[in-house]
Amino acid sequence: MHSPIAPSRVTTAQVFAIAGPAMVANLTTPLIGIVSTTAIGRLGDATLLGGVAMASVLFDCIFWLFGFLRMSTVAFTAQSLGAGESQELRPILLRGLIVASLVGAALIALQIPLAALLFGAMGGSEGVTRAAKTYFIIRIWSSPLALANYVVLGWLIGQARATLALTTQVTINVINMAATVLLVLVFDLGISGAAVAAVIAEAAGLLLGILIAQRLCRGQPAISRATLFERTKLMRLLSVNRDILIRTAALIAAFLFFTAQGARAGDVTLAANSVLNNFLMISAFFLDGLANAAQQLCGSAYGAQNRNAFARAVKLVIIWGFGFAFAVAVCFLLFGPALIDIMTASADVRRVARDYLPFVVFAPLLGVFAFGYDGIYIGATWARDMRNLMLLSLLIFLTAWFALRSFGNAGLWGAFLVHYAARGGLQAARYPALLRKSFKT
Numbered sequence: 001m002h003s004p005i006a007p008s009r010v011t012t013a014q015v016f017a018i019a020g021p022a023m024v025a026n027l028t029t030p031l032i033g034i035v036s037t038t039a040i041g042r043l044g045d046a047t048l049l050g051g052v053a054m055a056s057v058l059f060d061c062i063f064w065l066f067g068f069l070r071m072s073t074v075a076f077t078a079q080s081l082g083a084g085e086s087q088e089l090r091p092i093l094l095r096g097l098i099v100a101s102l103v104g105a106a107l108i109a110l111q112i113p114l115a116a117l118l119f120g121a122m123g124g125s126e127g128v129t130r131a132a133k134t135y136f137i138i139r140i141w142s143s144p145l146a147l148a149n150y151v152v153l154g155w156l157i158g159q160a161r162a163t164l165a166l167t168t169q170v171t172i173n174v175i176n177m178a179a180t181v182l183l184v185l186v187f188d189l190g191i192s193g194a195a196v197a198a199v200i201a202e203a204a205g206l207l208l209g210i211l212i213a214q215r216l217c218r219g220q221p222a223i224s225r226a227t228l229f230e231r232t233k234l235m236r237l238l239s240v241n242r243d244i245l246i247r248t249a250a251l252i253a254a255f256l257f258f259t260a261q262g263a264r265a266g267d268v269t270l271a272a273n274s275v276l277n278n279f280l281m282i283s284a285f286f287l288d289g290l291a292n293a294a295q296q297l298c299g300s301a302y303g304a305q306n307r308n309a310f311a312r313a314v315k316l317v318i319i320w321g322f323g324f325a326f327a328v329a330v331c332f333l334l335f336g337p338a339l340i341d342i343m344t345a346s347a348d349v350r351r352v353a354r355d356y357l358p359f360v361v362f363a364p365l366l367g368v369f370a371f372g373y374d375g376i377y378i379g380a381t382w383a384r385d386m387r388n389l390m391l392l393s394l395l396i397f398l399t400a401w402f403a404l405r406s407f408g409n410a411g412l413w414g415a416f417l418v419h420y421a422a423r424g425g426l427q428a429a430r431y432p433a434l435l436r437k438s439f440k441t
Contacts, residue, residue: 010301010312015293015320021162023289025169035177036194037278039184041344049344050267051131052191053274054124057259058132059139059198061252062107063146068244069100070154071378072237074295077158078379082303089159090217091228095237096151104144111140121256124263124270131191138195145202152209160296164212172205243383247390254397254419261401261412269409272352275343276360279336283328283364287371290317290324294375302380307439314376314431321372325364332361352409359413366417369424377427382434389426396422 040052073096080088107114115136119129149172156165179200183193262273294317301309340353377386397419404411 010297010309010316012316012320014297015290015313015316018157018160018162018296019289019293019320021166022157022292023286025166025173025289035180036184037274038343039180040191040194041346041349042185043190046267046271046346046349047125047127048131048191049274049346049349050124050128050263050270052135052194053271053277054119054122054128054259054263055132055135055139055191055195057255057274057277058118058122058136061256063143063150065245065248065252066100066103066147067150067248068241069096069103069147070150070157071244071295072096072240072381073151073154074158074292075240075299075378075381076237077155078160078296078299079303079381081159082300082306085303088233089155090220091223091230091233092158093151093155093213094223094228095234096155097148099241100147100151101144104147107143108140111137114140122260122263125267128263128267128270135191135195138192139198142199142202145199145206149202149205149209152206152213155213157292157296158299160300161216168205168209168212171208172201175204176201240381240383243387244378247383247387250387250390250394251423254394254416257398257401258412258416262409265409268346268348268352271344271346271349272356273409275340275349275353276356278343279332279339279357279360280363283325283332283360284367284371286324286328287321287364287367288375290321291371291375291378293317294372295379298376298379299381300379302438305439307435310380310439311435314372317372317375318368321368322365325368328364329361332357332364336361356409356413359410359417362417363420366420367424369428370420371424373424373427373431376431377434380434380438382438385430385434386427389430390423392426393419393422 036052036056037049041049043049073092076092077089080086080092115133119133119136122129122132124132149168153165153168156162156168176197179197180194183189183197184191187193189196259270259273263270294313297313298310301307301313336357337354340350340357344350344353374386377383397415400418401412401415404414407414
């Protein structure tokens with residue numbers, strides 16, 4: 001298998017060779033939420049909009065919980081590349097796909113108790129919960145497909161094959177958007193149509209990803225069972241995945257708490273927060289594009305034990321992160337009200353969403369360190385420190401909400417921004433010590 005060579009010195013061009021396609025791919029991802037929100041929103045029923053919002057957040061969180069499948073695959077692939085161990089790339093892919101299949105099958109098998117637990121915790125109204133359950137019982141069948149797509153995406157990013165990663169992501173997202181419009185607005189399938197569209201898109205994306213992987217691996221000998229299940233590699237995989245899982249669970253807890261508090265404030269507030277959440281996703285995925293570059297470049301430099309390349313990648317990711325964050329914040333400030341009007345036809349939802357728009361204007365600037373250092377820590381597999389700092393960030397978020405709860409939804413948004421700042425600040429403070437520890441020379 002031919003693999004890109006790990007760079008000995010990181011440049012801005014190398015950062016954007018990975019971050020650019022990732023940004024394009026990531027930018028189409030929130031468009032799924034926007035299209036789904038808009039398609040259901042055009043029906044003029046705040047209950048249905050709240051239902052698809054609640055169910056979409058739940059799936060984002062469920063799949064996000066197992067985001068270690070992508071994160072660890074990026075890190076191990078990049079580190080193997082940097083260390084010159086290209087023969088390890090195929091086993092990394094297969095191990096990830098096996099875990100994705102097992103986790104996805106478990107989610108399908110546990111869908112009934114899982115739905116009861118999650119919707120009971122969310123506390124939405126009867127109408128919103130009923131609509132959300134309709135979406136849930138259909139889209140849950142995409143679980144093995146979506147998680148396998150995480151693995152393929154991570155494997156491609158880890159090798160700095162950004163164009164191929166872009167191709168798979170855009171394929172999934174474009175098919176999802178097209179199918180949603182067709183099934184919801186043309187065939188009038190409502191919230192069920194939005195869920196079916198997601199399943200169709202994940203299946204198409206995985207098929208493409210498998211074809212790409214087969215082409216890249218063409219002519220390679222079969223992998224032995226001993227190599228695939230090598231104890232040392234498996235134990236490291238399990239250890240890193242465990243810590244990333246706990247870290248992600250803490251992050252998800254903050255987002256679920258945010259959504260649940262919005263649901264308890266009423267259907268209109270829930271729907272307005274859902275609209276604004278699409279703004280957060282747009283800014284987050286710009287920053288996540290740079291985080292993808294950090295994962296690959298820092299992982300490759302870590303595998304090669306090249307401290308200079310590692311530090312250079314960190315510097316460039318943070319600098320460009322602030323540049324993009326400022327641009328996105330300005331766009332939200334100028335065009336936010338118009339985008340809100342496009343995404344929902346409800347006058348009440350529009351009014352409430354505009355009231356809280358200033359919070360999402362500041363979010364990108366506060367998120368630069370959070371996303372940038374996430375990518376850096378993942379690339380270096382500093383998973384234990386990620387876990388501990390995220391748990392502390394969750395505690396800070398809950399403390400901030402408790403202090404601000406008398407301000408209602410404004411207090412909730414304020415606590416959310418505090419969480420953004422805490423995530424990045426804590427990781428930035430810990431970074432120098434980890435750098436010294438990981439690179440002895």
